[in-house]
Amino acid sequence: MxxxxxxxxxxxxxxxxxxxxxxxxxxxxxxxxxxxxxxxxxxxxxxxxxxxxxxxxxxxxxxxxxxxxxxxxxxxxxxxxxxxxxYATYVARSARMGTTSDVGSGSILLDGVVVTADARLGRHVVVMPNCVITHDAVLEDFTTLTSGVALAGGVRIGEAAYIGMNAAVRQGLSIGAAATVGMGAAVLSDVPAGEIWAGVPARRLGVTK
CATH class of the missing domain: 3.40.50.20 (Rossmann fold)
Structure with missing residues (x-):
């Protein structure tokens, strides 16, 4: 790209x-x-x-x-x-971007990523392989989704948040700025800014530095 x-x-x-x-x-x-x-x-x-x-x-x-x-x-x-x-933007050939979704400059989408309808990805977002970002999701600048993350419709990820491998976030929830979600987590409620959550269902473990 x-x-x-x-x-x-x-x-x-x-x-x-x-x-x-x-x-x-x-x-x-x-x-x-x-x-x-x-x-x-x-x-x-x-x-x-x-x-x-x-x-x-x-x-x-x-x-x-x-x-x-x-x-x-x-x-x-x-x-x-x-x-x-x-700043360039790189979307791997095997990634699928919905025609009504946008990705900002400096962002990277790797193999097997699927972005469906009306999603908005900000600047310098990194999406690792095989993530699924569904309708109306918003990823603010500097968000990181590691491999296999699944975001349901309308999820909002705050600036510089980090979502661990194979985590899933329920529809309509918000992950706050600079928050961390651990790998394999099932997020069923909003995650406040700057907090660390993990588990099934995900719960608060502490705060980021």
Missing amino acids: AGEGVLLVGASGLAREVLAAGMTGVAGILDDDVSLHGTEIAGVPVVGPVADAAAGNEQLLVCIGPSGTRREVVRRLGRLGVAAER
Whole structure:
């Protein structure tokens, strides 16, 4: 979905997943780990630190899994003068986007993702393989859905929330900003911002740092 000359930000597992899903036109990877500079990740060179993004005009795709860390990197790049228009969006060929749904810049949807009707995905959202996002769901900026998450209709996920593998969220509920839902959870009530919930049914375990 992105054009030629894309730089991936973060030499991460997510970067490798994006490359394995078939993204083309990747010119290099930026990472602050100097020991990686001059090496390759899945055949793509690690060409320098993250700050180098400010010096070029390539499109960028931030491949950092944790929601809060991804947000901080984007904010850092903004302070360095990187405009929002430079961010690419990647939707894997096997993902299915409903014609009435939207996805924001900087977002990543991997293999087998299904987005149905009238869903809204914000900027820098990451959706890992085989997630299902149904009608009227809203994923605010920097949300992360890990593999196999299922969102029923009208669910709202707050900014920088993180939903664990194979979790399911009942219709019409809200997950607050920066909340964490554990893997395999069955969410049957609203999750307040900044809280950690897990279990079947999901219950509060604590607060995020």
